[in-house]
Amino acid sequence: MTKTKLGVIGGSGLYQIDGLKHAAWQHVESPWGAPSDAVLTGILEGVDMVFLPRHGRGHLHAPGTVPYRANIDALKRLGVTDVISVSACGSFRDEMAPGDFVIVDQFVDRTFARDTSFFGTGCVGHVSLAHPTCPRLGDACEAAARDAGVRVHRGGTYLAMEGPQFSTLAESRMYRESWGCDVIGMTNMPEAKLAREAELCYASVAMITDYDSWHPDHGEVDISDIITTLTGNADKARSLVRRLPELVGAEREPCPHGCDRALDHAILTAPDARDPELVARLDAVAGRVLGR
Template structure:
């Protein structure tokens, strides 16, 4: 058994966790640079908790400039076992209305200006992201949302766009009608891929703020409308997070889906051919197999 430590990566409108015992903001150094902000550590219901504001307090990072590798490395260094991503998104489905939550289980990655892997020249690895989220962790988030009285949808495909602009009408219709996406956002990729490389269980809770631009009765995305919905969603997200320690428990067995063993056979570069400078940077995320 392993001691559970839950990390929450908070998106737009989520900048802390209420009720943490022994709450302390801690700076973490990583080989990939500084994380988005200091990390809030503490405990909730006897379970270790970590909170990282994805955009930084005050919302200083755009979706493109979020230091995704540093964020995931920092969580791994702090002993995190389970990562809950909370993020705002638009909806492509009438029934997935603003104010609802979606437990995402698939992604379409359309980002292009971000570093997407810890590995590369000097140490090559290929992990599977066929199933990019952890079903066990997603199920806990689903239960927590329902117990909190949140209207939540179990399963959905998240289209990750580069941003920072919102979709054109043509793009919105294509993502919805041709590609079959359910929600759209700007931050879950490469975050989910990096969490898998770091052998962390990852779940994505998407908080719907708008209908993107496809909906004939809602028109283009309006930031003022999004902010109003975000305020209500933030309170719901905090209620969800408060329920997770009891659901996940203070100790956990190895992940039944293998998230914590994702690197078992992923590294292809032979030991004598690995670049020592590269492997030194990987000590936190891949030290178990290196």
């Protein structure tokens, strides 16, 4: 058994966690650059918590400029074991309405201008993303949402777009009808990929704000409507987070799905051919297999 340290990455509208004991904001240095903001640490219902506002307090970072590698590295460096990602999204399904939450279990990555891996020339690594989220954490998020009175859907495919613009009507129809996606957002990729490389259990809670642009009765995305829905979703998200410690537990066994052992056979570069500078930057993310 190991001690649980729960990391929460807050999306649009969620910039802090209420009720933390010994709460303190602290800056974390990362070899991958500066994280989005300082992190809020504390204890919630007996479980160590770390909260990171993805866009920074005041919403400074656009989806394409979020320092995803630095964010995940900072969480890993602080000893986080489990990451809950909370983010706003649009819906491609009538039954997934604004105000509902979706526990995402699959992704289609349409981003193209972001750093998507910790690994590269000098230390090549390949992890499996067949199942990019942790079912154990998904169970906890679903139960927490239901306990909080949130209408929640278990399972869904998240289309990650580059942004910052919203979809064209043609794109929205293609993602919904041809590709079979359920929700659309701009921030869960490469975040989920990097969490897997860092051997962190990862779950995605997508908070629906709109119907993108495909819905005949709702038309194009209206940012004023999104902001109104965001406010209500943020309150629901805070209620969900308050219920997570009891469901996740203060201690945890090795992940039954292997998230915390994702690098066991992932590094292909021979030890004597590895770039020492890159290996040094990987000390938190991959230190377990590269040797601290």
